[in-house]
Amino acid sequence: MVCTQSTTGNLNLMNNPTHISQPFVFAVISGKGGVGKSMASINTASMLNKMGYKVAIIDADLGLANCATLFNEAVHNTVSRWINGDCILEDLPQDCSGITLVTGANSPEENKFDTSIFMDALDQVAEYLKQDHDFIIIDTPAGIGEMGLWALDAAGASILVLVDEPAAISDVYRLCKYVFNIDPEYRFASIVNFAESEETAESTFKRFNTILNYFLKKQTAYFGFIPSSESVRKAVAKQHTLLQANPGHEILTEFEFISQNIIAYANNQEELVTKTVH
Ligand SMILES: Nc1ncnc2c1ncn2[C@@H]1O[C@H](COP(=O)(O)OP(=O)(O)OP(=O)(O)O)[C@@H](O)[C@H]1O
Numbered sequence: 001m002v003c004t005q006s007t008t009g010n011l012n013l014m015n016n017p018t019h020i021s022q023p024f025v026f027a028v029i030s031g032k033g034g035v036g037k038s039m040a041s042i043n044t045a046s047m048l049n050k051m052g053y054k055v056a057i058i059d060a061d062l063g064l065a066n067c068a069t070l071f072n073e074a075v076h077n078t079v080s081r082w083i084n085g086d087c088i089l090e091d092l093p094q095d096c097s098g099i100t101l102v103t104g105a106n107s108p109e110e111n112k113f114d115t116s117i118f119m120d121a122l123d124q125v126a127e128y129l130k131q132d133h134d135f136i137i138i139d140t141p142a143g144i145g146e147m148g149l150w151a152l153d154a155a156g157a158s159i160l161v162l163v164d165e166p167a168a169i170s171d172v173y174r175l176c177k178y179v180f181n182i183d184p185e186y187r188f189a190s191i192v193n194f195a196e197s198e199e200t201a202e203s204t205f206k207r208f209n210t211i212l213n214y215f216l217k218k219q220t221a222y223f224g225f226i227p228s229s230e231s232v233r234k235a236v237a238k239q240h241t242l243l244q245a246n247p248g249h250e251i252l253t254e255f256e257f258i259s260q261n262i263i264a265y266a267n268n269q270e271e272l273v274t275k276t277v278h
C-alpha cells in the first residue's frame with residue numbers, strides 16, 4: 001500500500017538547517033515517458049552531492065535501466081543478479097562520480113523474476129542504502145506499473161515531472177488520482193521540465209494544481225523547473241551530469257533550488273525555498 005514516511009527529526013533545524021534528520025527516500029515519477037525523469041534524477045543527485053550529502057540512486061526501470069549510461073559507467077551488478085545468486089547485496093552499490101548507484105535489471109532478459117520478489121529485494125536495497133546515505137532517489141519507469149507503485153510506497157514523497165503537454169498533464173493527473181485513492185495523505189511535489197521560461201513553468205504547474213484542486217481537493221508543492229536547454233541535452237548525450245559538463249552553467253541554479261526544496265521537505269519544513277505559486 002502507498003504510505004507516507006515520517007521525516008520528523010529531533011535536531012534543532014534552526015541551529016543546523018542543512019542537517020538531514022534521517023535518510024530521505026524520494027521517487028521521481030511521471031505519467032508519460034521521456035519527460036526527463038532520469039535526467040532530473042542524476043542531476044539532482046549530483047547537486048545534492050555537491051552540497052555535501054551522501055546520495056544514492058536506485059534505478060527501478062527494470063530492463064531499461066539507463067542511469068549508469070547517463071553517468072558513462074558500465075553496470076557492474078544488478079538486483080536481478082543478486083536474486084539469481086550471482087552476487088551479494090554488498091556488491092550492488094557502484095560509485096558513479098561520488099554518487100552511489102544500484103541498478104535493478106540491466107536488460108529485459110534480466111527482468112525475469114516475479115515482481116513481488118523484485119520488490120522485496122529492492123526494499124532490502126533501500127534499507128541497506130539508508131545506513132549511510134542522506135538521500136535515496138528512485139528513478140522510475142513511466143506510468144503507474146508495479147515498479148512505479150513500489151517506488152511510491154518506498155518513498156517518503158515523490159517528485160512529479162511535469163511538462164507542458166495536455167497528454168502528459170492528464171497522465172500525471174490520473175496517476176495522482178490513483179495514488180490519492182489509496183493514500184489521501186501522499187506527499188507529491190512537482191518540477192516542470194522542458195520549460196520555455198520560469199513564467200511558463202509556473203503557469204504549467206499552476207494549471208496542474210488547479211486541476212488537482214478542482215477535482216481532488218489536493219495540491220502539490222512546487223519545487224522548481226528545468227528549462228528546455230541544448231546544454232542539458234548535450235550533457236545527457238555526452239553521458240555527463242550538467243555539473244560535470246558545464247560547472248558554471250546558469251541552469252545549475254535551478255537544480256540548486258530544487259535540491260534546497262528537497263532538503264526542506266526531507267526535514268518536514270513548512271516553508272519551501274522557492275515561492276509557492278498561487
Ligand atoms: N530540460 C531538457 N532540455 C533538453 N533536453 C532534455 C531536457 N530534459 C530531458 N531532455 C532530453 O530528453 C530525453 C529524455 O530524457 P530522460 O531519459 O531523462 O527521460 P525519462 O523520463 O527518464 O524517460 P523514460 O520514461 O524513457 O525513462 C533525453 O534525451 C534528454 O537529453
Ligand SMILES: [Mg+2]
Pocket residue numbers: 037038039061066139140
Ligand atoms: Mg528514465
